[in-house]
Amino acid sequence: TMKLKVLKVSSILLLPVYVLMFVYTILTFIPWYFLTNAKKKKAMAKRIKAKPISEEPGSPYRSVDHFNSLATIGIPGADTLDKLLDQAVVKFGKKDCLGTREFLSEENEVQPNGKVFKKLILGEYKWISYEEVHKQVTHFGSGLAALGQKPKNTIAIFCETRAEWMISAQACFKHNFPVVTLYATLGEQAVAYGLKESQVTHLITSIELLETKLKRVLSNIPNLKHVIYVDKKNFDKSGYPAGIQIHSMASVTELGAKPENLNSPITHPVLSDLAVVMYTSGSTGLPKGVMMVHSNLIAGMAGQCNKIPELGPKDTYIGYLPLAHVLEMTAEISCIAYGCRIGYSSPQTLSDQSTKIKKGSKGDCTVLKPTLMAAVPEIMDRIYKNVMSKVQEMSYVQKTLFKLGYDYKLEQIKRGYDAPLCNLFLFKKVKALLGGNVRMMLSGGAPLSPQTQRFMNICFCCPVGQGYGLTETCGAGTITEATDYSTGRVGAPLICCEIKLRDWPEGGYTTRDKPNPRGEIVIGGPNVSMGYFKSEEKTSEDFIIDRNGQRWFCSGDIGEFHPDGCLQIIDRKKDLVKLQAGEYVSLGKVEAALKNCALIDNICVYANSYQSYVISFVVPNQKKLMALAQHKGIEGSWEELCNNPTMEAEVLKAITDVASSVKLERFEIPVKVRLSPDPWTPETGLVTDAFKLKRKELKNHYLNDIERMYGGK
Template sequence: MLKSFVVPSSDIPGYSSIYRHPDYKSGTFNGKFADITTLYEVFKAQVKNHPKENFLGARAYNPETSTFGDYEWLTTTDVDEMIDDYGSGLDQLFAKHAPDMNEETGQQPLGIFSINRPEWVLTELTAFRSCRYSVGVSDAGGLEASEFYIRCSELEVLVCSMDKIPRILERITHTPRLKVIISMDKLDCSKPTPSTQAFSARTTEALRSKAAFLNIVLTDIAQVIEMGRAKPTEPTPPKPSTYCTLSFSSGSTGTQKGVLITHGAFAAASRAGYLNLQQRSVCHLSFMSISHIFDRYVIYTFMHDVIHIGFSSGVDELLLSDMQALRPTVLVTTPQLLSSVYSKVAEATVEAKGVVGLLSRFALKSKLGRFSSGRGFKHALWDRLIFGKIAQLFGGNIRLVISGAVSLTPELHNFFRAALSCNVVQGYGQTESIASGLIQRTDDISTGNIGIPSPGIDIRLRSIPDMGYVATDHPCPRGEIMIRGEGIFSGYYKAPEKTAEAMDGEWLATGDIAQLNPDGTLKTIDRMGNIIRTALSIYVELEPLEMVYSTHRLVDSMLIHGSLHAYDLIAIVVPRSETFVPWAQNIVGNKDAELVELCKDDRVADAMAEELRAFGSSAKAPSPAVIGAVHLEPRAFGQVDRELLTISRKLRRFKIVQHYDAEIAGLYQKLGNAIDLQIEPSGSS
């Protein structure tokens, strides 16, 4: 039985048939929430229907010990009242210091620059009150990246955490249009936060003086709220056709582009998400970069019912502590995080030696058989003895896991279904499709696919004959994923030629290659510009291969590279220090050798390459090509250079290859393969 609905007689030359959600065969989804057409209306419905619910929460911070405590909350009513005062104050600041509309959009942009925290969502909702649109600014790609966002979007007003202000003022010539900076933290430091640790009343006074000298208005949210409370203004709510955000694409395959999204499109995407997932009273931990689209898509999706949004502390090492403090009900994550956790817990369970490993593997097999036969995800004995401890790492209250970005391996997918005693669903989307497109149904326990079209979304495949993928392939049509529906971006900011490249008529061309499975689900199999061919004419899909190897107990993360001029693959490997160091010390025969020294030792690198070759064979890696040589990098890619990762923590592949140009050339020479390493960034976001 097909899980998707096939639109009759919809195939045309070069394209597959059109596929839709089986419950929405007409391609529309009028009905529940159809009267809610903007994100501001989504929030206002939350206030009306759930006025006293905890809404935005953050962990209490103790500046004396630099530790985090329990979550403290603002209710929906609290936030609604703050938005009115905050919005009135912003109206006055814009009117006085930045009155002009953006020529491209006809609206005023409001920049937001901080880690995930309540003030981020508060500020975005406040922008909506006065028909402004948000611009998420991130420095995950380095200082120049954040300046690029501010400069490219022509921001004049920026709301940011206090720790960002000194750098902005120091380099104000790089953001020449900026006129107003609003600190999320009180400038008098009367309420300490992690962002104010390096500040005092004296240093903030120096910031004020410097801002005044540069003709920059510097204030804080508390002062803006007081301004608005003293002189209220009337709201000017948005329409479906007005913009709600300018969100930058991830940049994993090339230059980042500003993606313009309307309220109507975002509201449609979030409504489709809610109708698909049907999760009531959700507690969500916001930890993936909120300036990127995925986390905000999740927030507005679950805002159609009760949602409690707890923000992470912003410290990677405390993420599991945040989960245990919040106890979220839905975990929205990426395969990278699950792989990282798996590499830690698997060594003590399913990959352990002796009785513990034997028992853990039997328990895993038992649980997989249980939910495959429709008897549910829980098992009284195995959850108490083995898997309950893993579930507690995530707070012990997870009832659904949603994974985006690259695909999960079937082994990882099923392991976390068993470990967390709930379903794990995969989805697919891009910034241009507002993180929506396809997702597995919550009752689907298959693996190796990205599900079916969301409500109101049409999906078809476009033949790419140059790559050998055609929509008439039998029994599984293959081609580029094309998306059509209400929840699609309006275009790239000031880049009409790029917009034209991304569209095929009314269809969004994603750049991702998929095959249509016999059951009506889709499986991503390739990426245009993200696949390589070796000298043996073996085509290697890089991201799935990296996902498999990143589950190895010695590996934290890695980048795999290959070439037409080489028979084997090479890899840049960031080791997992706690397991790698003792393993490598045994190889060199020195119990005192440290991580950096071990990574430079050729004997260790050669042994790691052997480990990966053996692991790839045993793990049934999705490519017959083998890793012939590795370079060991003791630092995480983001620590080496923040520009090596996207804001959604994906590898910026062409940047990494450029950074390790010499090391990659050396690895190929070691294999007896000298190659030309000129890299041309290509592909869409």
């Protein structure tokens, strides 16, 4: 009775708020509608964005903005990567280009459980101009040449995302040294494999990676002669193989600045020269190197930049994703080409709440205040869950106000409008988590859930350009338009490529399906890479050359084209498992549906063709699971809770409820679950750098649990 009285009083107190919002909507709608050009934006959102080039089923779709031909270049005269930088220096010479936060000190912080976390105290961003970047690029490239690096011979960059990575890459592009990129989180075996296969003689890295990952494998890389570390400090060089010379980046730059080296002739690249061999971590087996020539990357970036309105010198981009990932690399090269400045960060220092930021001090976003950022869905999901858990801790009135504003703005967005008052008073603090100035976010690497996308739209007050692209297509494929607030779709083909669907009868998808054509996504155009390094067999499996000489990549993803020409990813060929009774289960589809469960942070669904049901491994949400355990009267450490059969049953019940609400088939719903007390990070080797599941590694990791859940010994 008492609770009902409180609710009744709260509802009465909130009545003026409802009236105020109604009056506000009436009074402000007309001026807002005309001042923000809402009519044009709505028309852009509803327009046809791509269409098939013929009426034949399976005909390729092209963007209506470049329908008669595919774009190959974004900036006139810049048809190779070195020319992009040269032109940018002429246009933006004195402007800030690359920024790094000053390191002040480091502290150890002891947690209640006894664990010690290192916390950083950082200062302001220190910037170098376009002219200074160009000077460092020129000198470092000459220094590499003086150390014996030859044009058209591969050189490796195995380094964290930082300004030195980009300066090194630009130096290599200028001197026509094809860059081999490797994720900084790859294991020793995978790194050694990439370095041996690419036969590099020179390697650019950091002291940390040199000491933690490279020291033990360098003797197994026969061709390697020179290692250059990018840090501005000395370290103990003892214990390294005698045949390898170790240099600092500063010393190589000084060597290149000497007149006799600086004035040596440079072999500039041409369109067809190899620019990058990008080793993808891959979800199975050893990494594979994707070969990208200059024209591939130039075309891909032309398509991507076309979807970012008014990209230019007013923009600040925050770089923190792995530069060895095609999304981050092309985003940063594009930013430099268009005069933006790039401030470097890391996932551990991104916001005030990040793991390496000392409590009470500022994260990188707060200091930098970026206008553009890229993010993988895993990071957005994390932000979403953190904010929503804080909302749950609010008082009833605060929570109701938040929900009222959230729902109101959601309805406005669905109509193609906005809610400026809510942005100003309600979402200002949430928006400040990323600095307060983000005008557009780019999402790629994995599907973004509709709930998370809506949350970013509403609370961060910016469009989320969800994209679809692969390393094999230089990251280019599709991107949603800034005016398109629909969810669950990845947008129309970019102006640099065309996309067709091909039948996959085994999965039940055809280009004649109603109401929309469905099938395997095949991408064609100048952005399609040249194939896999030293792997003709794998290249011939996944790449096609048509009679016009155009290259196509067969993605293995299943898509559906909507009437406006936008693509939706609906399935994955390689994730399809046939159960004993003959039913097909798409693991990725089930995982995407079950990630909406509040108790789940991450999930891997597993099925064996010799069995009749599906099982799952789950990384639970610690806060929610511990609250549930307290409610159930179950005590114990985090590890004990994750191994408790009652808690397993509770999570399984929550999974089943979500599965039923999204109408999964009975055979698609996991019957058993294993709770993991440890999160899956790239460092554990269970997910890729883009946080995609590594199914083979996860299977091996949980082999005993699989046997147990399937009734084995």
